[in-house]
Amino acid sequence: MPSEVPFVRAVDAWRTHRRRTQVEAHPVDASGLHEIFQSSTVNALLEGVYDGAMTYEELRRHGDFGLGTFNALDGEMIAFDGAFYQVKSDGVAYPVADEQRTPFATVLFFRPELERALDAPLDYASLQTSIDRLVDGPNLFYAVRVDGHFTSVTTRSVPRQQPPYPPLEDVAKKQTVFHLENVRGTLAGFRFPDYARGLNVPGFHLHFLTEDRRAGGHVLDLHLTQGTLAIDTTARFHLELPTDPAFLHADLGHDNSEALNRAER
């Protein structure tokens, strides 16, 4: 019917416009979507699936910000502004090479829609409460970045493992803990919904890198003096699963909440 033609044209024009604005907003996002990209699941990591096929060259195509780990569970990964770092169990941060691989990583192209100055001192719990007050409820995905000065940040990293791999909970017992004091640096990570349990860490999961980019790790505790908070909200989550035998035959059906708390908190 001729009367439909202007409508169809309008929809086409809107689609073209939408595609163009998305591409402009996220010029390096291969998918053109503003989504979290994740390789494998946290439950697989808890079960000792520590070798993945995904290279960091490929991971970088899906985000410039995020966290994760490395094959053989060789330390903690933190990324922001397109720079990826590996904090090994010696506490030192090393730049990540393209050919390194990951068994678990979560990234996105960080384009925050909300920024706030944090002027009063905050501990980890009160930082989480402050963020929870700002976001649109507990059921979306939030990427969180804080740049600031900290009276202390307690981090950990994990030692490189040899096969046959022990579960993450056992490795975490041998983690190295670092007490960084009076440091400037960056927190980068995510707040995931409770229902994402099994796929990722429910609630907050942050990694830290000092301003001189020499140290950091998985955050266990912190005291922030002042800083800036940036939050990037998305309703899109892209999960890519491994297809190797270690993943295919891992027991991923049971509730790992207790083990997760012991391994990640």
Ligand SMILES: [Zn+2]
């Ligand atoms: Zn971590």
